[in-house]
Amino acid sequence: MPGTSFRTRNLRKIYGEGAAAVHALRGVTLEIPEGEIVVLLGPSGSGKSTLLNILGGLDRATDGEVWFRDHDLATMSDRELTRYRRDHVGFVFQFYNLMPSLTAHENVELVTEISRNPMDPAEALRLVGLDKRADHFPAQMSGGEQQRVAIARALAKQPDVLFCDEPTGALDSTTGRAVLKVLQEVNQNLGTTIMIVTHAAAQAAMADRVIHFADGGVREVVENQSRLSPDLIEW
Numbered sequence: 001m002p003g004t005s006f007r008t009r010n011l012r013k014i015y016g017e018g019a020a021a022v023h024a025l026r027g028v029t030l031e032i033p034e035g036e037i038v039v040l041l042g043p044s045g046s047g048k049s050t051l052l053n054i055l056g057g058l059d060r061a062t063d064g065e066v067w068f069r070d071h072d073l074a075t076m077s078d079r080e081l082t083r084y085r086r087d088h089v090g091f092v093f094q095f096y097n098l099m100p101s102l103t104a105h106e107n108v109e110l111v112t113e114i115s116r117n118p119m120d121p122a123e124a125l126r127l128v129g130l131d132k133r134a135d136h137f138p139a140q141m142s143g144g145e146q147q148r149v150a151i152a153r154a155l156a157k158q159p160d161v162l163f164c165d166e167p168t169g170a171l172d173s174t175t176g177r178a179v180l181k182v183l184q185e186v187n188q189n190l191g192t193t194i195m196i197v198t199h200a201a202a203q204a205a206m207a208d209r210v211i212h213f214a215d216g217g218v219r220e221v222v223e224n225q226s227r228l229s230p231d232l233i234e235w
């Protein structure tokens with residue numbers, strides 16, 4: 001039996017105060033097993049990114065419990081939260097945020113220099129199929145290739161969990177499929193737990209677990225009996 005990666009109980013997040021307060025999470029209770037691909041779907045503003053940011057230690061909840069394995073994220077000091085982020089999680093965002101003046105290899109290396117147990121940057125680029133592009137600069141690469149460099153950068157510190165917030169949001173569907181394929185291979189070959197926020201509902205077919213969000217809460221969790229290869233997904 002796989003262990004539990006994340007557990008939340010009655011998680012709440014309120015941005016701002018008084019009349020201007022925004023209730024982004026209204027009591028989220030969830031369990032995410034280790035090693036799964038989890039897709040989060042839901043309307044704009046329903047709280048998906050807020051949840052991802054709290055699980056990833058980028059933000060704190062207002063109230064409720066949030067655990068990564070046996071680490072209580074809610075009571076961690078800022079220093080401990082920084083260490084948690086550094087040692088356990090990787091992020092991939094819609095826009096790749098690569099350093100334009102550095103090559104693909106150097107962009108990945110930047111992270112490995114500050115990691116506890118890094119992968120060789122060349123190996124990380126090989127995993128995303130870009131070993132031949134290591135010396136190219138971001139401007140010399142397509143959007144999909146740049147996103148794969150961003151995935152290599154996130155992977156290079158060997159995270160237990162990869163958080164992907166709209167990883168295909170800026171890509172056409174063919175290129176997006178190649179990016180999702182890389183994520184699926186990472187999950188299969190390295191056992192990394194992967195959480196993907198997306199607006200493309202069809203992408204749910206590649207997941208083990210699909211979390212439907214609405215109005216700051218979980219409306220439904222669906223466990224897929226089988227996962228589809230991203231090659232077969234249309235959006």
Ligand SMILES: Nc1ncnc2c1ncn2[C@@H]1O[C@H](COP(=O)(O)OP(=O)(O)OP(=O)(O)O)[C@@H](O)[C@H]1O
Pocket residue numbers: 015016022023024042043044045046047048049050051
């Ligand atoms: N830093 C912030 N300050 C104030 N309000 C915020 C902040 N971040 C998010 N919100 C609000 O919290 C709610 C949830 O936002 P969140 O970004 O989590 O939703 P989402 O489901 O990820 O949306 P999208 O699909 O558009 O990215 C929204 O009403 C949003 O406006």
